[in-house]
Amino acid sequence: MLGSVSGQTTNFRSGLVAIVGRANVGKSTLLNALLGQKLSIVSAKPHTTRHRLLGVLNGSDFQAALIDTPGFLRKGRDQLDAAMARQLSGALGDAHVIVLAAEPRYPGDVERALIEQIASVDVPALLALTKTDTIARQKLLPVMARYAETHPFAEIVPVSALERDGLTPLAEAIGAHLPEQDALFPPEMFTDRTTRFLVGELVREKIFEHYAHEVPYDTAVEVVTFEEREGEAPDYIRAVVYVDTPSQKRLLIGKGGGALKEVGVLARSEIEALTGRPAFLELWVKVNTRWRRKAGFIQRTL
Numbered sequence: 465m466l467g468s469v470s471g472q473t474t475n476f477r478s479g480l481v482a483i484v485g486r487a488n489v490g491k492s493t494l495l496n497a498l499l500g501q502k503l504s505i506v507s508a509k510p511h512t513t514r515h516r517l518l519g520v521l522n523g524s525d526f527q528a529a530l531i532d533t534p535g536f537l538r539k540g541r542d543q544l545d546a547a548m549a550r551q552l553s554g555a556l557g558d559a560h561v562i563v564l565a566a567e568p569r570y571p572g573d574v575e576r577a578l579i580e581q582i583a584s585v586d587v588p589a590l591l592a593l594t595k596t597d598t599i600a601r602q603k604l605l606p607v608m609a610r611y612a613e614t615h616p617f618a619e620i621v622p623v624s625a626l627e628r629d630g631l632t633p634l635a636e637a638i639g640a641h642l643p644e645q646d647a648l649f650p651p652e653m654f655t656d657r658t659t660r661f662l663v664g665e666l667v668r669e670k671i672f673e674h675y676a677h678e679v680p681y682d683t684a685v686e687v688v689t690f691e692e693r694e695g696e697a698p699d700y701i702r703a704v705v706y707v708d709t710p711s712q713k714r715l716l717i718g719k720g721g722g723a724l725k726e727v728g729v730l731a732r733s734e735i736e737a738l739t740g741r742p743a744f745l746e747l748w749v750k751v752n753t754r755w756r757r758k759a760g761f762i763q764r765t766l
């Protein structure tokens with residue numbers, strides 16, 4: 465169990481907050497918006513997030529350790545799916561508060577399955593109705609009413625991460641439902657992930673944005689070298705991009721290496737924004753046939 469790190473506090477609340485939901489509903493975008501900083505990668509494709517990732521939100525009288533999770537997977541096809549599902553159920557099991565993120569529509573089968581899991585754990589659950597910029601206000605009320613009938617949510621909060629609308633009420637609702645206890649993490653701790661991991665994720669994000677069909681899903685990224693340099697000299701980063709087949713390798717690299725180069729340029733600028741330092745990024749593509757079925761490989765890269 466984690467120790468308390470702050471001193472004597474009165475009425476201070478803190479704990480782990482699992483953000484769960486269907487793939488692509490905006491969980492990672494919401495986490496970043498609540499934190500006010502990009503931590504988790506985002507794309508228009510479902511199942512972008514593969515890992516649980518913790519970001520610490522420090523309020524004036526609470527500390528919420530927000531956990532982003534992979535989108536709900538009903539049944540795993542392979543080891544990667546199974547690992548992603550474990551990351552989600554692990555976060556649900558650990559949480560002091562659960563935030564179910566859902567688009568502003570009536571609950572579907574995925575939401576019902578998640579609500580069933582939420583109902584089986586004895587912690588407060590909040591519902592965040594995301595992307596409210598995409599629908600008219602009056603359409604929200606019947607959706608909120610339907611959800612309220614489905615589960616006794618502690619609060620239902622409509623949000624638009626894009627327009628930064630509803631974020632303060634959501635943060636306050638999270639804070640109010642955390643257990644009374646001292647902070648779990650030191651105030652300077654922002655995430656449980658290493659810069660090296662986050663760098664790999666930024667490369668993966670650009671691949672999710674850039675390639676169609678199965679290529680992003682058959683891609684894994686491993687940062688093999690991360691040398692921090694002094695002063696003006698750029699940090700040296702070498703990442704291996706694994707794919708499933710030689711044809712995916714050709715697609716990823718593109719004509720004359722153009723496609724991969726573009727990924728590198730975009731990833732590098734985000735890496736520099738993350739570290740605040742110049743970076744030199746080298747990308748290598750390797751084929752690792754059927755890696756999604758290899759538990760050891762997944763454990764290493766996840």
Ligand SMILES: Nc1nc2c(ncn2[C@@H]2O[C@H](COP(=O)(O)OP(=O)(O)OP(=O)(O)O)[C@@H](O)[C@H]2O)c(=O)[nH]1
Nearest residue numbers: 487488489490491492493507511512513535625626
């Ligand atoms: N219009 C609008 N789009 C949003 C909002 N939040 C997220 N999106 C978009 O929704 C898509 C999915 O966002 P993510 O944050 O990656 O969703 P996720 O739930 O983390 O997805 P997975 O990790 O794949 O489960 C992206 O294209 C986002 O830009 C919002 O408030 N408004």
Ligand SMILES: [Mg+2]
Nearest residue numbers: 491492512513
């Ligand atoms: Mg995500």
